[in-house]
Amino acid sequence: MKLKKTDVFNLDGTVKQTAFIHDQKTGKGNTLYLKPVQQDLMLYHAWLTQQNMNSEWLFPSTSRPDRPITEKQFYKIMARVGDLLGINYLGTHTMRKTGAYRVYTQSNYYWLSYAFIKPFK
Incomplete structure (x- = not known):
């Protein structure tokens, strides 16, 4: 959440093509492709500005706006x-499974969607 x-x-204010993150547990880097959620991010950016x-x-x-929400707070949300x-049954892990499903339905690449659920080592 950081x-x-x-x-x-x-x-x-435009959305980047990709975002690079590091997994806290494994320390691995991951590239997030933002195009599928570009419109949602634009709406969220407008909402943040409005608020x-x-x-x-x-x-x-x-x-504490100077800090990100915690994992516990995200789970509560x-x-x-x-x-x-x-x-x-909606929780933080559900979002990962939903992401995998969306990748599969949009691309039909089984192994790419599988990477959401079981990241490659």
């Missing part, structure tokens, strides 16, 4: 969204 706005957005969220973080804490949708 992505900064500059990891995803250019200085002019006057002037934090460097992509997902700032509402109580996902659980709340699940409750609102009537889905009792």
